[in-house]
Amino acid sequence: MKTKTEGAFIYADESGNSGKYIFKEESPIYYQGAVISVGNIESKVKPIIQRYCTENGLERLHGYELGEERVNNLCLDLLEALEGTQWQFHYTIIQKRYIAATKFVDTVFDCWDNPAVHPFWYTTELLRHTLCILIDDMMEDNLAIEFWNYYLKDDLNGLIKICQTLLEKAPYIFDKRACEVVTEGLDYAIKNPDIFTLISAKGKSAYKKQTPNIIAFSSLLTATHRFCKEYEVSVSELIHDQSDEFKGTMKEYHKMFFDVDFEEDKFGGIPKFKQVEYDLGTFSLESSKKSYGLQVVDLFLWLIQRDIKDKNLQETKIKILNNSDEFIISRSMSLAIIQARQFQLMQQELTPDMIKKAEALEKKIEAARQAAMQK
Template identity: 35%
Template structure:
């Protein structure tokens, strides 16, 4: 089995820079698809006088047609796409939640609130509203620098805005209020994870790091479904995140977290089929990576009706991984029904 992955671009430390979304695309197949796609890619490059395909440099109708041709070639195999979509600014409130509301460290947060999906989504959505843009930016910077004084100020600001968006009569309000107060009093007790240096510490928490983790989880799912070992994960060259990807790959190579029920915390599961080796390759040298670029370009254009048919064709073949406030709201509604909305004041749903 081979896994080809590419991303929409590096984000660096600043998750608040445009564009707001980070995207990652993947093609997984039980055999190497580079030689299968090479004649198609070479034919296009020769006809257009280019050395490789770049979806953003191609006319829209040609991208659409090329995408259908790639699918037609791959449909002779066992294969599957995978996509990741991350609202970058939303990583600030989700990291705020992970940092201060882990019930293992915060004695004011009941275990079922941090570890059960419906409650956790309620807290994440509430923090998205409670934290102002300035507070999110200050928290993200302080988190990366382990600046406890600024983190304490962020907790204080969150407490100030809490009553504006969350109903005081709700259990959600009590948990958030108690958790914020406990964290503010004991801010130095909380673990702020880093890697071996400040220079690399942010990368595992970046959209790139989170997106690559989703790639590895998808690879495990595909390997289990088709009872096959991964020969290689081939990712477009990325020197800035090379070390982070290598560390993630090593960690998840022989195991993964699995959620067996929405009301049970994810459990670590040893993998029957490991993830093979990680290879970083120039996309210009890989027809498969160029195909991933084309798929990902199509996936991003959710508001362009010209690509509705082909985009639906791709997404219907997989279970895309999304992180955004809208997804949190929809998932919260799905798990809790009307009880999700009853926790909030009306302005929490203003766009």
């Protein structure tokens, strides 16, 4: 891959830090934001931030301390300073309680572990998100909280108990095929508890890998690869706002997974993974006092989070969104993905040859699944 001399610089910050506590009513949403740019933006934004801090006796900029009018004026100045720079604002939004449903699906309905689940139901976006919505619907009466506690403790008996409770609810699933998949998948898990891959309590910090913080960090690594491919650059530096709780896990994830990228399947199927061919630069955690880029992210992220009524602030928010890339995990996003994939499939013209190949593939998959069930 040809790369330009200047590499990509990534400045990332977060808001709504939750760790393993995903059911706090006062903080239901987790946000992460990052400015990704070709070249270092520090020298471009430094004069604006320094001047404002000096005039107002501030050590650094925090959106929540400044108020809407000041944030608006600062963002406009910063956007003007970034003109001529190739940059993008990547943000992640996670509905924290919905993580419980997605983790349950990953734990119980992973077709590679549970042969009772047809691979299409786990490997395609349309059907996997359908499972997530069904499980979220069924996890009422604090069942999601119970599951999450068992999950973080690697409590196998507790997980089986949750499966048994959900199995009692499964007959009420309206869609016949979905009812079969959920019923058969839960029943197999209950009868074959060895399929559970328990990873949350294997080590003092293992649970951190299951949190919104690390899910968002993973999405940032993927977004960085997209940016690098688009602008044909390597990575120079990734700077994340300091996090005492997650610094070790972030460094581990950066080391283990950052050199792998994937190409999405156009129908939402299994992506193709491959090793990247460019330099990955350095990774560091810093205080925003030392990074003007991190302070820019703080202001942009503060603005993105808010339901704004002021017209001027709305226009500024739109300017940022027009140059943004998003990753969202939520119930409403799952429903949107289901609707979009259904529409996509309905519009797809299927040739006789495509149908013939699909039937042959289905027979092969089903034979392998039945063989696995009989082991």
